[in-house]
Amino acid sequence: MSTTAPERQGPGAGAPAAAPARSGAQPRPIRTSGWASYAGYGVVALVLALFAVLSPVFTDPANVASIINQATVTAIAGMGLAVVVIVGGDDVVEGGIDLSVGATAAVAGSVAAVLVSAGLGPAPAVLAALGVALLIGTANGVAVGLGLRPLLATLATMGIATSLDLVVSQNMKIALEGQPFTWLRDAGGLGVSGAVVVLLVVAAAFIWVFHRTRLGVNAYAVGQNPTAARVAGLNPARYRFASYLVSSGLAGVAGILLASRLSAAVPGIGTQILLDIILVAYMSTVFSRRLVITIGGTLLAALFVTALSNGMTLAGIASQWVGAVKGALILAVLTVVVLRSKAGNR
Amino acid sequence: MNQQLSAPTVARPARRGALAKTAAVLTAGVLLATGCSLKDPGAGSPASAxxxxxxxxxxxxxxxxxxxxxxxxxxxxxxxxxxxxxxxxxxxxxxxxxxxxxxxxxxxxxxxxxxxxxxxxxxxxxxxxxxxxxxxxxxxxxxxxxxxxxxxxxxxxxxxxxxxxxxSDNWTIGSTLARTLAEDIGGSGKVLVFNGFPGVTPCRIRYNELKLVLEDYPQIELITPELQDKYEGTIEDARRQIEDNLRRLPAGEVDAIWSCWDMPQIGAAQAIEAAGRDDVKVYGVDAEPGALDLIADPDSAYQFTVAQQxxxxxxxxxxxxxxxxxxxxxxxxxxxxLDPVFVTKDNVEQVRRDLGI
CATH class of the missing domain: 3.40.50.2300 (Response regulator)
Structure with a gap:
């Protein structure tokens, strides 16, 4: 997979950038070694193999394509959230977090759908939708820049975005059809939808930036030790502001993909998708040797979480149990990683 | 994240036990939660009913x-x-x-x-x-x-x-629901409507039937704006909406509340009772157990629902x-x-026995 290398500093991360990164990494001694560093992959592979045994259909190319299709929305929005947490630090109370991503996705979908049904072309409608998303991101960035706790500031903007969604959509489903939305929704020749193409492009770009360039190294440095980063000549406030714009922008993209997938903007869907987005961003640590949040890991986590639901349906597990089994498996994966990393540290 | 993930400091065997316990508690909790919220008392009925x-x-x-x-x-x-x-x-x-x-x-x-x-x-x-x-x-x-x-x-x-x-024959359900409401309020008055699901076929048909029936009751008027009910947290949300609307609409300004399903109406009937109003009647569809309980209560504003087989x-x-x-x-x-079964305050106990609901 393309993400085994994300944390290695590529040649793009030259000497000047390496300095802040190293000083920033100081409070993080955890770096698993040898087989332990692959524990996360191991458990995930084990779970997927189990599903493959339980249902021969699971590994069917059509089913794999279906899983990737279903994962696009959480993956893209999750990457945006991952950027916020990378730059803002991963302390749950004080660090970077963007609770408005779900609602932003929902309002972007509604804006696009309303404008398209009002007769506007798809390009201006999508641009307007992304514009609204970026406005919310700007509000988040300004609030956090003023010193508000991200958790509370983005909770407030989540409320605003949820309300905007209801105002724009009048709490009704608004159809979103026609090109290019049908292209985003439906499988093309390869069995993957346009949404998957968007996912691949976004993922490739962000993996490259965050794990191969100086900008990415600096972003991690700002999140892990802002003081050291400042000493090294970086401006943490600017990075943080930008991270909220990125998060809202990607949430907007995810919202348009979601509305395309459902061929309608569905009011109130923001709260339904928020938890999965948070889950995949934080679960990305599983795929990281240093147990930090990564972009590639977020993509893998989104695929894994989607594959869990899919696999359980195929295995015929009663749907009442899916939430519980899914939760237990995720706990198991996280636990194994933590235990292994400690064992590796001894 | 590291800080949270590495927080437990107990020895490993104990931790494994704790993990198993956590999983068990989690599972039990989920079971308990779903069991409680989904099964209403007396709802389990044999197929023979x-x-x-x-x-x-x-x-x-x-x-x-x-x-x-x-x-x-x-x-x-x-x-x-x-x-x-x-x-x-x-x-x-x-x-x-x-x-x-x-x-x-x-x-x-x-x-x-x-x-x-x-x-x-x-x-x-x-x-x-x-x-x-x-x-x-x-x-x-x-x-x-x-x-x-x-x-x-x-x-x-x-x-x-x-x-x-x-x-079910939703045209019959819709027209009977509308006619019953219209007759109960004496052929004239004002009606609040929950209309959140125009894309759901049964709701669309029932709402269209309401409009059709009211063409012949010119004295009855639907209050605008119509209310939007939600699919999740419906009862609580509807209760709040109706509480607010009752403050806005004094006696004589609203005579009945209509919805294509029972869930919002349960909240509506609760709001009417809480406000101490006896001038507003409530009409829904689905024979939700909570709605049947209210219809069976002679003091409740809930008048009518429709049971589907x-x-x-x-x-x-x-x-x-x-x-x-x-x-x-x-x-x-x-x-x-399939024929619907109409439920009023007079026959509610009988229907519950017949259908096992």
Whole structure:
């Protein structure tokens, strides 16, 4: 997979950038070694193999394509959230977090759908939708820049975005059809939808930036030790502001993909998708040797979480149990990683 | 993240025990939660409680076996009693006919419903039954069912790709609901309407019937703006909306509240009682246990609901699947209509006994 290398500093991360990164990494001694560093992959592979045994259909190319299709929305929005947490630090109370991503996705979908049904072309409608998303991101960035706790500031903007969604959509489903939305929704020749193409492009770009360039190294440095980063000549406030714009922008993209997938903007869907987005961003640590949040890991986590639901349906597990089994498996994966990393540290 | 993940400091064997315990507590908690919220007291009813009319038809046709057949089920939700009962009874009937069931329910989430249908297609079952659904969001997925050449069946959900839709006669439900309301308020007055689901076929039909009936009651007026009910947290949300509206609308400004289903009306009746008003009457559909309790209470504003023959509907759908897969497609009509049962304060106890609801 393309993400085994994300944390290695590529040649793009030259000497000047390496300095802040190293000083920033100081409070993080955890770096698993040898087989332990692959524990996360191991458990995930084990779970997927189990599903493959339980249902021969699971590994069917059509089913794999279906899983990737279903994962696009959480993956893209999750990457945006991952950027916020990378730059803002991963302390749950004080660090970077963007609770408005779900609602932003929902309002972007509604804006696009309303404008398209009002007769506007798809390009201006999508641009307007992304514009609204970026406005919310700007509000988040300004609030956090003023010193508000991200958790509370983005909770407030989540409320605003949820309300905007209801105002724009009048709490009704608004159809979103026609090109290019049908292209985003439906499988093309390869069995993957346009949404998957968007996912691949976004993922490739962000993996490259965050794990191969100086900008990415600096972003991690700002999140892990802002003081050291400042000493090294970086401006943490600017990075943080930008991270909220990125998060809202990607949430907007995810919202348009979601509305395309459902061929309608569905009011109130923001709260339904928020938890999965948070889950995949934080679960990305599983795929990281240093147990930090990564972009590639977020993509893998989104695929894994989607594959869990899919696999359980195929295995015929009663749907009442899916939430519980899914939760237990995720706990198991996280636990194994933590235990292994400690064992590796001894 | 490191800080949280590395927090536990107990020795490893103990930690493993703790993990197992956590999993057990989690599972028990989930079971408890679903068990409590989904099963209403007295709701569990044997299949035999279905009215005789529906039963005799099923018996008369001589339903073929579903032995060796797999039937995928994609329910929109099990948050209200109608869908939960259809979901359970459908599974029971398919298994009774010897078939294997793969059941999914989307927790009232449109995106999960689409994913559920896609996941069922991947498994290539012999048939897929969709219970309720939103036409706008689900149709592309149903088209894929059709393209995969899996026969599609629906319950209370009209789709161009469905071989058979089992539903109540929603035109009768809608017009009777509207006529009862109109007569009860003496042919003149003002009506608050919950109208959040124009895309849901039964709701659309019932609402259209309301408008049609009111053409001949010119003294009755629908209050604008109409209210938007929500699919999740419906009762609490509706209660708040009605509380606010009752403050806005004093006596004489509102005489009745209409909805195409019971969930918001339970909240509405609670709000009316809390406000101490006795001038507003409440009308819904679905015979939700909470609504039946209120109708049975002589002091409650709740006047009228409509019971659907959930058990019979589920059975009919399973039987139609069996007939279709047995090569008897000619015996399966496009739509199977089942008679609704109207529930008033006078007959509520009788209907509960008859239908086991």
């Amino acid at each position: 279905a009215p005789a009319a529906a039963q005799e038809q099923a018996a008369a046709t001589g339903v073929p076996s579903l032995e060796g057949k797999t039937v995928g089920i994609a329910a929109k939700d099990i948050v209200h009693d109608f869908s939960r009962k259809v979901y359970e009874e459908l599974q029971a009937r398919v298994e009774e006919l010897g078939g294997t069931v793969v059941a999914t329910q989307a927790e009232a989430k449109d995106d999960k419903h689409v994913a559920d249908v896609e996941n069922l297609i991947a498994q290539k079952p012999d048939a897929i039954v969709v219970i309720l659904g939103d036409a706008q969001t689900l149709t592309p997925a149903l088209k894929k069912v059709d393209e995969a050449q899996i026969p599609l069946f629906t319950v209370d959900f009209q789709s161009e790709y469905s071989k058979n839709n089992v539903t 959930t058990t019979a509907m589920a059975q009919r759908s399973a039987d139609n699947v069996a007939l279709f897969l047995d090569g008897q497609a000619d015996k399966v009509t496009t739509t199977s209509y």
